[in-house]
Amino acid sequence: QKEVEQNSGPLSVPEGAIASLNCTYSDRGSQSFFWYRQYSGKSPELIMSIYSNGDKEDGRFTAQLNKASQYVSLLIRDSQPSDSATYLCAVNQDNFNKFYFGSGTKLNVKP
């Protein structure tokens, strides 16, 4: 059973702070990792992907991957109220098409 686990939250941070979102996965064969943002009643919106151990930065977002610990995280710097949403971690094994999603972490950024 391939599992992707996330703390459901809510995670509350003040505006301007760093939000740290975490995800663990059970399948050691997983090769590709994705973060999506989902506003209530809307579809998942891709934030970024990460494939190699280490950090990957894109604007205010940094994804971190540690395959040995089966752990992927997303840091949001200078959090804004508009970042308030549910953040979904998705994991994929190469040669397979399907993404396994976590249940998401709800982030609240307070003005």
Next chain:
Amino acid sequence: EPEVTQTPSHQVTQMGQEVILRCVPISNHLYFYWYRQILGQKVEFLVSFYNNEISEKSEIFDDQFSVERPDGSNFTLKIRSTKLEDSAMYFCASSEGTGGYEQYFGPGTRLTVT
């Protein structure tokens, strides 16, 4: 910016009726997917489609479900005889390639079965 589109945005149907959900993937993408999300639950994979064939499907995707690419742009999900438990958001997604390629999601169709 290219995007995945889906119609209708909301579909209400009676139990036992057939529904067809429609999607137009991003034009240069080759792989197409359907996912569903029951209210308050995880996004779940249903099926992937490539080169006019199903390439992978989940245990949810039983004989009541089918997919089709009827023309060069549309990708459809048909549910033959809807059940109450089919009520969910259905998302279409597409990607340029398989495996580790990024998947882009459409806005979804909310299906309500009464």
